[in-house]
Amino acid sequence: MSAFPSLNRRHWIAGTAAALAWPAAHADGAWPAKPVRLLVPFAPGGTSEIVARSVAAELTKQTGQNVYVENKPGGAGVVAMVEAAKAAPDGHTLILGHVGTLAVNPYMLANQPYDVNRDFLPVTLLAKVPNVFVIHPDVPAKNFKxxxxxxxANPGRLNYGSAGNASAGHLAMEYLKLVTGMFITHIPYRGTGPQLTDLLAGRTQASSAGMPALGAHIRAGKLRAIAVGTQQRIPALPDVPTVAEMGYPDFETSQWYGLLTPAGTPPDVVRKIQQESFKALKSNAVTERFATDNAVGGGGPSAEFAAFIRREQQIWSDIVKRAQIRAD
Known part of the structure; x- marks a missing residue:
């Protein structure tokens, strides 16, 4: 039996009650009426938080209400997802969804206390961020090959860290292990920040994350970038090859982040959040930050994000099975 109680009946009752109580004054999608909480399912210091805080700051400016980020790590994102699913479906609790929580957990974790496709409404894709593969300089290897x-030659002797089970870095490295036939041990942490601390100290030897978290360390020579997961090289690392170039032509993986609300949130509110998010993504502050980190902004409609999630679920359900990805 799951350690978490089922949310379906309770969430349906709460959502129905909230919808019936929704004031007529909000029928035009007037959002937000109070401060908005944006849950991030990982510890501070990673790409997820950088994306969330960049967008939240602009939403605060645009709406006149405080949109604040709350980091809530744990359980491969399940802790934050449970809290979001239980929240009132009025648009004042949002969650930052990503490849792990939306496309991998449904196939990696047994007995999730929610259904990601039924208990949440996709609002909009915020960003895609290239995965970068890095190693500690003490590893006797100058490049990917x-x-x-x-x-x-040394199976099981090296360790790689990630922001946690089902984090983008965990998935990217397991995918890389699958296609290359490497054996390197996964060490999950409670966020990108903690895992980078051990990587920089040489207690782990490799990792995969986004440029927002890794860029400064690569430039300082504290980490060595050996490959990127996108099909094309990225401007920030023009001399670093793609994994596809290294003899694995179908390999492609990136981090992606989007907003979701609890199921039952009125369509007008979902649409208003999407519109305000699109405006935030087009602001100078966000576009400049995303350009620095080689991130590609989103902002499209809810249906577009929902279709994107379905495609990612198809891809990762197969990878999870083939790579036998487990919640360590």
């Missing part, structure tokens, strides 16, 4: 060869 040398790293793969070294790991294969």
């Amino acid at each position: 040398e790293f793969v060869a070294y790991v294969k």
Whole structure:
């Protein structure tokens, strides 16, 4: 039996009551009426928080209400997802969804206390961020091919860290292990910040994350970038090859982040959040920050994000099965 109680009946009752109580004054999608909480399912210091805080700051300016980020790590994102699913469906609690919580957990975790496709409404995709593969400078490998060869010659001797089970970095590295045949041990942390602390100290030897978290360390020579997960090289690292270039032509993985609300949120409110998010993503502050981090902004309608999630679920359900990804 799951350690979490089922949310379906309780959430349906709460959502129905909230919808019946929704004031007529809000029928035009007047949002927000009070401060908005944006839950982030990982600890501070990672790409997810950077994306969330960049957008939240602009939403605060635009709406006149405080849109604040609350980091709530734990359980491969399940802790935050449970809290979001239980929240009133009025648009004042949002959650930052990503590849792990939306496309991998349904196939990696047994007995989730919610259904990601039924208990949440996709609002909009915020950003896609390239995955970068890095190693500690003490690893005797100068490039991707040398790293793969070294790991294969020393199976199980190296460790890689991630922001946690089902984090984007965990998935990217497990996908890389699948296609290359490497054996390197996964060490899950409670966020990108904590795992980078150990990587920089040499207690782990490799990782995958986004440029927002890794860029400064790469430029300082504290980490060595050996590959990127996108099909094309990225402007910030023009000399770093893609995994596809290294003999794995179908390999592609990136981090992506989007907003969701609890199921039952009125369509007018969902539409208003999407419109305000699109405006925030087009602001100078966000576009400049995203350009620095090689992130691609989104902002499209809810239906577009929902279709994107379905496609990602199809892709990752197969990868989870083939790579036998488990919640360590």
